Amino acid sequence: MRLAKEKGLLKGAKASRGGPEISHLLFTDDCVLFGEATARGATILKGILKEYENCLGQCVNLSKSTIFYSSNTIKEEKEEVSLLLRVRSSSNLEKYLGLPNVVGKRKKKAFQNLLDKVSAHVDGWSCRLLSQ
Structure with a gap:
């Protein structure tokens, strides 16, 4: 992805006007890819995924x-x-990775719900895992 972006074959997404283009985000066993919704972009992405499969022996589960x-x-x-x-x-x-995707007016409420959940987990950890 990085090489294709450097060669100008792929375009990433920007989180802000002045920010860098993001072509991919990698997680433990998951990834998010960003690109143009064009036949050319899809063909290039398909080639990258095929090369990944050939090099590592892992293939993307398209049904997931x-x-x-x-x-x-x-x-x-x-x-x-x-x-x-x-x-x-x-x-x-x-939802993505267990976190809510928040859009528009629901953003503040969903963010507060997320903070409440995290706070509840931290409270539970401190009671069980930390000594006096």
């Missing part, structure tokens, strides 16, 4: 994968990209 498009992606591009990658698309990203 989902594409989320930005709101300004046109329907025809969504359909073409989904067909090329053979991955289902969704417009409803409710």
